[in-house]
Amino acid sequence: MFPIEKYHRATEIEDAVQAxxxxxxxxxxxxxxxxxxxxxxxxxxxxxxxxxxxxxxxKEIRMEEDGAIMIGALATCTEIIEHPIITGNLPMLxxxxxxxxxxxxxxxxxxxxxxxxxxxxxxxxxxxxxxxFDLVIQGVQGERVESIHGFHxxxxxxxxxxxxxxxxxxxxxxNYQGIGASYTKYAMRGAMDIATIGCGxxxxxxxxxxxxxxxxxxxxxxxxxRCPQAEQVVRGRELNDETLALLAETVAEDVQPRxxxxxEKEFRLHIIRTxxxxxxxxxxxxxxxxx
Amino acid sequence: xxxxxxxxxxxxxxxxxxxxxxxxxxxxxxELGFTSVKQGCGVGECGACTVLVDGVAVDSCLYLALxxxxxxxxTVEGECAxxxxxxxxxxxxxxxAVQCGFCTPGLVMATTAFLEKHGGRDFSRExxxxxxxxxxxxxxxxxxxxxxxxKVVKK
Numbered sequence: 001m002f003p004i005e006k007y008h009r010a011t012e013i014e015d016a017v018q019a020x021x022x023x024x025x026x027x028x029x030x031x032x033x034x035x036x037x038x039x040x041x042x043x044x045x046x047x048x049x050x051x052x053x054x055x056x057x058x059k060e061i062r063m064e065e066d067g068a069i070m071i072g073a074l075a076t077c078t079e080i081i082e083h084p085i086i087t088g089n090l091p092m093l094x095x096x097x098x099x100x101x102x103x104x105x106x107x108x109x110x111x112x113x114x115x116x117x118x119x120x121x122x123x124x125x126x127x128x129x130x131x132x133f134d135l136v137i138q139g140v141q142g143e144r145v146e147s148i149h150g151f152h153x154x155x156x157x158x159x160x161x162x163x164x165x166x167x168x169x170x171x172x173x174x175n176y177q178g179i180g181a182s183y184t185k186y187a188m189r190g191a192m193d194i195a196t197i198g199c200g201x202x203x204x205x206x207x208x209x210x211x212x213x214x215x216x217x218x219x220x221x222x223x224x225x226r227c228p229q230a231e232q233v234v235r236g237r238e239l240n241d242e243t244l245a246l247l248a249e250t251v252a253e254d255v256q257p258r259x260x261x262x263x264e265k266e267f268r269l270h271i272i273r274t275x276x277x278x279x280x281x282x283x284x285x286x287x288x289x290x291x
Numbered sequence: 292x293x294x295x296x297x298x299x300x301x302x303x304x305x306x307x308x309x310x311x312x313x314x315x316x317x318x319x320x321x322e323l324g325f326t327s328v329k330q331g332c333g334v335g336e337c338g339a340c341t342v343l344v345d346g347v348a349v350d351s352c353l354y355l356a357l358x359x360x361x362x363x364x365x366t367v368e369g370e371c372a373x374x375x376x377x378x379x380x381x382x383x384x385x386x387x388a389v390q391c392g393f394c395t396p397g398l399v400m401a402t403t404a405f406l407e408k409h410g411g412r413d414f415s416r417e418x419x420x421x422x423x424x425x426x427x428x429x430x431x432x433x434x435x436x437x438x439x440x441x442k443v444v445k446k
Contacts, residue, residue: 001311001313001314001318002313002314002315002355003313004292007293007312007313009357032353032354032355033335033353035355035428036315036335036352036355037334037335040333040334040352041334051355053358054334066361078347101335101425102338102424102425102426103339103348103401103404103405103422103423103425104335104341104348104350104401104425105335105350105351105353105425106346107348107349108349108350108353108354190421190424191421191425192336192424192425199376203390287349
């Protein structure tokens with residue numbers, strides 16, 4: 001038996017918000033692949049649960065008339081990975097989610113949970129950062145939209161306050177059209193593992209010239225991050241070995257990797273430099289042509 | 292603690308049961324006698340507790356029992372019909388993909404879900420391994436298991 005002390009099954013979004021607002025200890029349970037693991041380990045911080053699994057409207061994946069893609073917070077990794085709107089427009093998101101856990105975990109885990117639990121290693125975080133996700137949040141004061149930039153405030157921490165419920169991710173067309181994107185998860189095992197470093201890149205190319213690079217890392221700092229200095233230094237340069245070397249050199253200024261039992265700081269930095277080059281190249285390769 | 296009455300189908304039979312909201316689907320199934328469903332790690336890493344919920348493979352240890360309300364659950368007990376093994380079970384036997392057997396029910400269900408979703412297509416060994424990455428086996432070294440999967444997928 002999980003040490004659940006209080007359980008509320010939300011009947012609608014508003015009801016979930018009220019239940020979350022009413023108890024400072026209340027936590028959301030969605031797919032359960034993090035919350036139930038913590039409860040299994042006896043973690044008392046998860047004893048009061050608001051279950052949002054009855055909110056079927058949050059499972060939806062759709063495209064708006066203006067081309068914005070909406071992904072419900074309750075959509076499972078598998079549902080997102082296999083959805084034609086995602087494979088056709090956000091292939092790097094599907095690629096990223098496919099690196100999470102194993103099939104059974106992906107069948108129940110939600111991207112909402114992956115982003116909201118604040119994990120520094122979240123495999124969907126690089127995609128969220130390079131596709132510039134907007135997060136639609138329902139709170140006691142009503143609905144608001146926050147950017148993914150600044151959403152994570154520290155390991156396991158986000159800007160979500162008491163009574164806040166993430167309902168949808170929104171990806172605007174200007175943030176996914178005309179770009180090539182790729183993700184690589186560096187981990188000790190090929191499956192069922194946590195990233196030592198995760199790297200996502202999205203590029204806009206003008207023939208062989210980098211118009212714009214968006215480079216993101218997980219486990220490279222206290223939150224998932226973008227790399228403004230590295231991105232700036234390659235802007236307008238030819239995509240070649242020299243530029244990639246410059247990228248690898250500059251990226252060190254954007255990151256603050258640390259030593260943990262998984263890997264030493266120096267090793268992490270080595271992976272960061274290597275992946276910055278490799279993943280940027282892979283992102284450009286998805287555009288085809290000879291860049 | 293709260294209990295909630297749920298209705299579900301396990302294999303072919305409907306059940307109406309009062310479940311403790313703290314219980315996992317694994318707890319419930321074992322209590323009802325479906326002891327093919329094993330608890331290994333309890334945290335979604337080993338897949339020994341894999342069952343199908345409306346055809347989708349899930350770790351029943353990380354699934355609240357009450358989420359099964361209105362769902363159709365399949366365990367290995369229901370795969371053998373009229374004394375005849377399912378094609379997946381048959382392939383596991385033929386390839387000798389079983390040693391101690393603890394992981395086998397979960398693996399058989401993982402293969403069953405994969406086959407029903409993707410059967411008839413060609414898969415590389417690597418893809419088949421990926422599709423079974425959520426199940427650990429400590430005896431076989433996996434080769435015979437992947438052989439069995441390969442065989443049944445090709446059928």
